[in-house]
Amino acid sequence: MTEQVNFEQIYDGCIEPGREPKKLFQCVYDGAITALSYAENLLGKAISQYGAEHPVGYPDTAYYLPVIACISGERVTTLGELPPILNRMRARVKEERTFQNMLLWGESTWYAAEIIEALRYLEHTPEKPLHVPPWTGFVGDPVVRQYGLKMVDWTIPGEAVIIGRARTSKDAKMIVDSLMAKGMMLFLCDEIIEQLLEENVKMGAEFISYPVGKFTQVVHAANYALRAGMMFGGVPLGQREAQRDYQRRRIMAFVLYLGERDVVKDAACAGAIFAGYPVITDQPLADDEQIKDWFISEPDYKKIVQVALETRGIQITSIDIDAPITIGPAFEGESIRRKDMHCEFGGQRTPGFELVKMAGTDKIEDGKVNIIGPDIDTVETGASLPIGILVEVCGRKMQEDFEPVLERRIHYYANYGEGIWHVAQRDITWVRISKEAYNKGFRLKHLGNILYAKFKSEFPSIVDRVQVTIITDEAAVLKMREEARGYYQKRDDRLRQLRDETVDTFYSCTLCQSFAPTHVCMVSPQRVGLCGAVSWLDAKASYEINPHGPNQPVPKEGIIDEVKGQWQSFNEFIFQNSQQTVTAVNFYTVMEYPMTSCGCFECILALVPECNGFMVVSREYGGMTPSGMTFSNLAGAIGGGAQMPGFMGIGRSYLSSPKFIQADGGLARLIWMPKDLKEDLRERLAEAAEAAGLGRDFVDSIADETIGAGGEGILPFLEEKGHPALTMEPLF
Numbered sequence: 001m002t003e004q005v006n007f008e009q010i011y012d013g014c015i016e017p018g019r020e021p022k023k024l025f026q027c028v029y030d031g032a033i034t035a036l037s038y039a040e041n042l043l044g045k046a047i048s049q050y051g052a053e054h055p056v057g058y059p060d061t062a063y064y065l066p067v068i069a070c071i072s073g074e075r076v077t078t079l080g081e082l083p084p085i086l087n088r089m090r091a092r093v094k095e096e097r098t099f100q101n102m103l104l105w106g107e108s109t110w111y112a113a114e115i116i117e118a119l120r121y122l123e124h125t126p127e128k129p130l131h132v133p134p135w136t137g138f139v140g141d142p143v144v145r146q147y148g149l150k151m152v153d154w155t156i157p158g159e160a161v162i163i164g165r166a167r168t169s170k171d172a173k174m175i176v177d178s179l180m181a182k183g184m185m186l187f188l189c190d191e192i193i194e195q196l197l198e199e200n201v202k203m204g205a206e207f208i209s210y211p212v213g214k215f216t217q218v219v220h221a222a223n224y225a226l227r228a229g230m231m232f233g234g235v236p237l238g239q240r241e242a243q244r245d246y247q248r249r250r251i252m253a254f255v256l257y258l259g260e261r262d263v264v265k266d267a268a269c270a271g272a273i274f275a276g277y278p279v280i281t282d283q284p285l286a287d288d289e290q291i292k293d294w295f296i297s298e299p300d301y302k303k304i305v306q307v308a309l310e311t312r313g314i315q316i317t318s319i320d321i322d323a324p325i326t327i328g329p330a331f332e333g334e335s336i337r338r339k340d341m342h343c344e345f346g347g348q349r350t351p352g353f354e355l356v357k358m359a360g361t362d363k364i365e366d367g368k369v370n371i372i373g374p375d376i377d378t379v380e381t382g383a384s385l386p387i388g389i390l391v392e393v394c395g396r397k398m399q400e401d402f403e404p405v406l407e408r409r410i411h412y413y414a415n416y417g418e419g420i421w422h423v424a425q426r427d428i429t430w431v432r433i434s435k436e437a438y439n440k441g442f443r444l445k446h447l448g449n450i451l452y453a454k455f456k457s458e459f460p461s462i463v464d465r466v467q468v469t470i471i472t473d474e475a476a477v478l479k480m481r482e483e484a485r486g487y488y489q490k491r492d493d494r495l496r497q498l499r500d501e502t503v504d505t506f507y508s509c510t511l512c513q514s515f516a517p518t519h520v521c522m523v524s525p526q527r528v529g530l531c532g533a534v535s536w537l538d539a540k541a542s543y544e545i546n547p548h549g550p551n552q553p554v555p556k557e558g559i560i561d562e563v564k565g566q567w568q569s570f571n572e573f574i575f576q577n578s579q580q581t582v583t584a585v586n587f588y589t590v591m592e593y594p595m596t597s598c599g600c601f602e603c604i605l606a607l608v609p610e611c612n613g614f615m616v617v618s619r620e621y622g623g624m625t626p627s628g629m630t631f632s633n634l635a636g637a638i639g640g641g642a643q644m645p646g647f648m649g650i651g652r653s654y655l656s657s658p659k660f661i662q663a664d665g666g667l668a669r670l671i672w673m674p675k676d677l678k679e680d681l682r683e684r685l686a687e688a689a690e691a692a693g694l695g696r697d698f699v700d701s702i703a704d705e706t707i708g709a710g711g712e713g714i715l716p717f718l719e720e721k722g723h724p725a726l727t728m729e730p731l732f
Contacts, residue, residue, distance in 0.1 A: 010248060010276065014292045015099055023288040024295065025097035031267025032093050032105035035112035036086065042119050043082055052080030056118050060140025060622060062636035063230060066223035067114040070230060073238020082115055106270025113219035113268065134204040135211050138220050141632035142619050143205050144227050148600040149531045152232065152515045155329050156208065158252030158314045160184045161221045165191035165259035171301050173199040178305045180330040182316050187221035190214050192258065206333030218268055225251045231599040232515030234640020248276030250515055254312040256304065257281040278311045280304060321453040323446040325418040325437050336421040342438035343376050345387030347430030351477050354389040354429045355484040356407035364394050366465040369448030373472030376433055376443060387431055388471030388480050391451055395464040402462060404491050405541045413454040414447065426488055427481055444470045462545050498525035500659055504556055507539035510577060511550040512598035518578045518641035519598040522570060526659040532602040532651035564589045564663045582643055589663035591731060594648040599639035601649025606634060610711040611718060613671035613725035616655065621674035624709040656684040667692050668724040672714060675704040
């Protein structure tokens with residue numbers, strides 16, 4: 001992480017007196033004029049065709065035209081609002097060739113590109129989308145938030161924007177494979193997309209590799225990064241210099257500028273430099289085209305990725321993994337359909353389990369991978385095999401409490417493999433291996449190698465030795481599964497004993513402060529972190545693994561309000577760790593001093609006054625809600641560390657917790673949620689409702705979008721069902 005500095009100081013010394021890159025200045029100037037002229041021409045035609053009052057905007061965003069909104073604060077909604085903005089950008093393109101003017105020309109080019117692309121979306125409808133996969137075009141807010149946690153915990157260490165064309169398609173693949181293996185998020189523009197398609201490189205939102213399109217569509221990389229500043233960093237609209245500062249310090253991005261240059265691309269790259277992103281080109285640069293540390297040349301494709309990482313200050317440490325496939329977070333979202341799989345394991349079609357357990361040093365040979373049963377090269381395509389994944393670990397600081405924390409990592413690490421698909425856990429784990437991975441030489445020992453390397457690299461402070469055993473012999477799987485179930489039961493019994501009242505310490509989570517500086521999450525046994533990924537046991541283990549990390553113990557001291565859940569010790573901790581902006585937090589109400597929200601939340605809880613209750617919406621749902629806002633609108637309002645009574649980001653599992661907004665009436669106040677979310681959580685909600693005395697059928701009295709998406713529209717349904725919220729004490 002780079003230190004916060006005066007933004008303009010980052011350019012100090014990049015241009016020596018008397019050695020100005022005048023040729024580059026001229027190219028950027030010409031490119032800005034070209035882009036602005038093209039935007040003016042298209043805008044004039046659009047206004048003539050549609051009228052000045054015609055709406056303009058992108059789908060699935062609460063940030064209007066994000067580049068313009070982020071930098072200037074202008075909330076553009078109609079075509080008629082754009083000409084004054086273009087005129088202002090045109091007026092800034094002064095002829096004096098200076099570095100500062102070059103930055104302004106780059107900024108103006110971003111504006112022009114945003115307008116050009118927004119005009120393209122005038123023809124976009126859900127029935128007639130502007131782009132077809134793998135091309136993504138504009139990347140909506142839900143996708144930006146989906147990867148928020150991985151951005152803040154540096155699982156995704158940075159963003160690489162690639163424009164142009166590599167010398168060959170194999171060169172393009174080599175560069176992208178290297179970046180994917182390092183976990184980078186990719187934005188791809190121009191001919192490189194076709195080159196990667198020739199080489200069958202996986203692209204699309206599920207691979208955090210966005211082929212945005214051609215020409216000015218590269219601006220979708222810019223508006224993605226700027227929205228991250230608003231969503232996670234709480235940078236207000238129009239805070240131009242704060243946004244630039246945030247981009248430089250928090251968004252670890254760079255541009256790879258490949259192939260023949262042109263003036264518009266040069267100008268777009270100047271916009272990247274304006275935002276704090278260096279540009280590395282494969283083309284030779286004369287002295288009057290270079291800017292030290294900002295616009296540099298590296299023709300060697302074997303070196304260009306490393307040069308880019310070093311120039312941006314991105315440090316990546318990893319262990320080499322013996323496997324014939326690419327491994328990285330880019331493949332975590334990959335799906336393997338039945339027709340594409342070589343074989344599968346578990347998933348209740350065959351018996352399966354996975355288990356991490358401690359073992360003595362005399363039982364473990366570090367790095368050893370045992371295979372018990374047939375390997376995947378002994379079965380026909382489409383076969384189903386049993387699966388047992390046993391990871392035995394030992395270490396001087398290893399504890400039993402860490403076992404389930406490490407065990408959940410199997411899901412992530414397995415999915416990092418290109419062509420490996422893993423879902424569920426424990427004794428319902430389900431794994432598929434693709435034909436492509438098999439044909440590259442992937443075998444079960446390579447899965448063991450992946451798990452070994454990741455556990456060793458990610459948990460060096462507690463794991464000294466790791467041994468992996470993969471079992472496909474059915475009798476052996478069944479025998480070992482019974483032992484694994486004993487471990488599961490023991491852990492569950494302990495978890496059931498954990499209550500907020502039975503512990504004297506909660507844990508903080510400030511992981512998201514890398515993006516949202518004023519946000520402090522507090523995790524208790526009965527309230528998971530709002531990202532859904534950090535439980536109380538996870539946070540406890542994290543602290544013991546890394547005492548100086550984002551999870552710190554906070555003792556429960558100085559009770560202020562037992563019902564609402566407010567303690568003096570938590571108020572003091574949160575105040576000191578929120579840049580002294582949050583003075584008090586209640587754990588068990590959303591109506592007064594609720595917990596702050598960063599932007600990585602799984603769901604949003606929101607007040608619906610006319611129904612005397614609350615609705616919840618998950619990030620996967622893109623429609624309207626009874627609050628009168630979509631998920632994106634709500635997230636834009638409450639994210640970035642905001643504390644807003646009546647609104648709060650939460651983790652999904654909190655909905656079924658006995659502590660769910662207990663001071664506001666608990667689960668009985670839940671009046672609306674998306675149908676998919678309701679069905680996914682149905683069993684847990686039914687159990688929680690039964691425990692609360694509401695009856696298991698209470699779930700069916702919760703409205704969803706099939707009933708309506710407006711508060712008044714769902715009232716008849718709630719009245720018909722006799723929903724308890726309607727007769728409870730008014731919320732305010």
